[in-house]
Amino acid sequence: MSAVGIVAAAGSGLRLGADRPKALVPLGGRPLVAWAVATLLDGGVDEVVVAVPAADRDAFAAVLPDGVRLVEGGATRTASVRAALAAVPREGAAVLVHDAARPLTPPAVVARVLDALRAGAPAVVPVLPVVDTTVAVDAGGTVTAAPDRATLRRVQTPQGFSRRVLVEAYDALPDGVELTDDAAVVRAAGVPVGTVAGDERAAKVTVAHDLALAELQVAGIPG
Ligand code: CTP
Ligand code: MG
Numbered sequence: 775m776s777a778v779g780i781v782a783a784a785g786s787g788l789r790l791g792a793d794r795p796k797a798l799v800p801l802g803g804r805p806l807v808a809w810a811v812a813t814l815l816d817g818g819v820d821e822v823v824v825a826v827p828a829a830d831r832d833a834f835a836a837v838l839p840d841g842v843r844l845v846e847g848g849a850t851r852t853a854s855v856r857a858a859l860a861a862v863p864r865e866g867a868a869v870l871v872h873d874a875a876r877p878l879t880p881p882a883v884v885a886r887v888l889d890a891l892r893a894g895a896p897a898v899v900p901v902l903p904v905v906d907t908t909v910a911v912d913a914g915g916t917v918t919a920a921p922d923r924a925t926l927r928r929v930q931t932p933q934g935f936s937r938r939v940l941v942e943a944y945d946a947l948p949d950g951v952e953l954t955d956d957a958a959v960v961r962a963a964g965v966p967v968g969t970v971a972g973d974e975r976a977a978k979v980t981v982a983h984d985l986a987l988a989e990l991q992v993a994g995i996p997g
Pocket of ligand 2: 785
């Protein structure tokens, strides 16, 4: 089964607050986006399309391997993935959508997602258990509900889809509706989303503390 990877890398990284777009920030001397592309290729994806900030195209091209296709991202993650999806070749059977902000995702996670797609799943996400009690609050901060955490999962990337399912779900999503991940887009279209085991090392780099932890991970803290 042929598989194309999409890397969402067009964000600015406001919460990280670096001097450049987050995906170009170095981790162990290598930009986050280069880690994310390598994870997909090492895990079994055949080719990769990266959504990048329009103003930084050359800087991204300089740090990515030949053959990786760059497209101009949009103002939101949803718009960036939509743009990348339009550049995915029609022959691809599967599409995996990954965040540049999860640089240390082990290739084994990609392989698990691909295996689930090969077994016939239309959509699959890597997940981890929730270890903290997790609550919903109202606008005033008062707890309104405490769902049984045994039923909750933290969702990571890469998220895998049959290409047709993902394209049709994005086509059906009205312009202006912004969802935080791609599984939400296909669920909105009524498609069941399966799960495989995620990995703590696939943690998202959002704030400076996350980047400091990732540097320790690269330096060899046992995984
Ligand atoms: N992303 C994107 N296009 C956007 C916004 C986000 O491709 N317009 C990507 C980011 O590059 C990132 C992923 O979506 O790899 C997850 O987003 P997030 O962690 O929120 O990154 P940023 O939006 O860059 O960070 P912030 O929200 O702190 O500005
Ligand atoms: Mg963001």
